Amino acid sequence: MINPKWTMAIISGMAMVLLVGSRAQAELDNLPIAHASETNQASNQKQPTRQMQASKPGQTRTSKQTPATRAALAQATKSEIAKKPHQLVLQVNSNDPAMMNLTLNNATNVAQYYRDLGEPVSIEVVTFGPGLHMLRDDTSPVKPRIEVLAMSNPEISFKACGNTQENMRKAENKDINLIPQATVVKSGVVRVMELQEQGWSYVKP
Incomplete structure (x- = not known):
């Protein structure tokens, strides 16, 4: 018959073996997890460095313009300028036939100049004060000339001062x-002023 003390000793030994084996297995199971965690931490520490290197100020890429590109841009700019209409305002404020004819001469010459260049132009002849006689049906000394001029030069228009007409x-x-x-x-005066504010060129007779 086995001694009860031996039996207790055997059971205690087996329990210690099982306990030690369980702890060892647990440590082995946790080892890859800890290693993976350390690897992820190292990777996360390296990542900002790459991002900082990629965003260094000196590494911005810029496109360079070739001579052909610059020439094309210059030509496009010249084309845009050519499309912008030339604008001229002429005033007549005197009942003087010589001044009226001089104004019509200037308007005709400017219109013809830009027509030859193929560039658009707008010309306004603004009359006020005694100059309104230029556009009066009963007193205009240049009425026949304006009739002919208007048919061949649509770029030229004529404005009459309403205040002067009423007076x-x-x-x-x-x-x-x-x-x-x-x-x-x-x-008429306000008309001349507003056209100048809009960028029209003004020539005084």
Whole structure:
């Protein structure tokens, strides 16, 4: 018959063997996980370095323009400038036939110049004060010339001051009729000023 003390000793030994074996297996199981965690940490520490290297200021890539590209851009710019219409405003504020004819000469010459170049141009002749006689149907000394000019030069337009027309109507006690080529504006002076503010060139006779 086995001694009860031996039996207890054997059972205690077997329990220790099982406990030690379980701890060893647990340590072996945890070892890859810990190694993987350390690997991920190392990888995460290296990543910002790559990102910082990729975003260094001196590494920005810029495109270089070739001579052909610069020439094409210059030509496009010149084409855009050519498309922009030339704009000229001429005023007549005197009942002087010589001044009226000089103004028509200037308008005709400018229109012809840019027509020969194939470039657009707009010209306005603005009359006010005594200059309104230029566009009056009953007193204009250049009425026949304006009729011919308007047919061959659509770039040229004629503006009559409404304030002057009204003042003449009151002074002469009759309606002041204008030639068909004239368009009435509220104020001739204001018209000249506004066109200049819009970039029109102004030439004083």
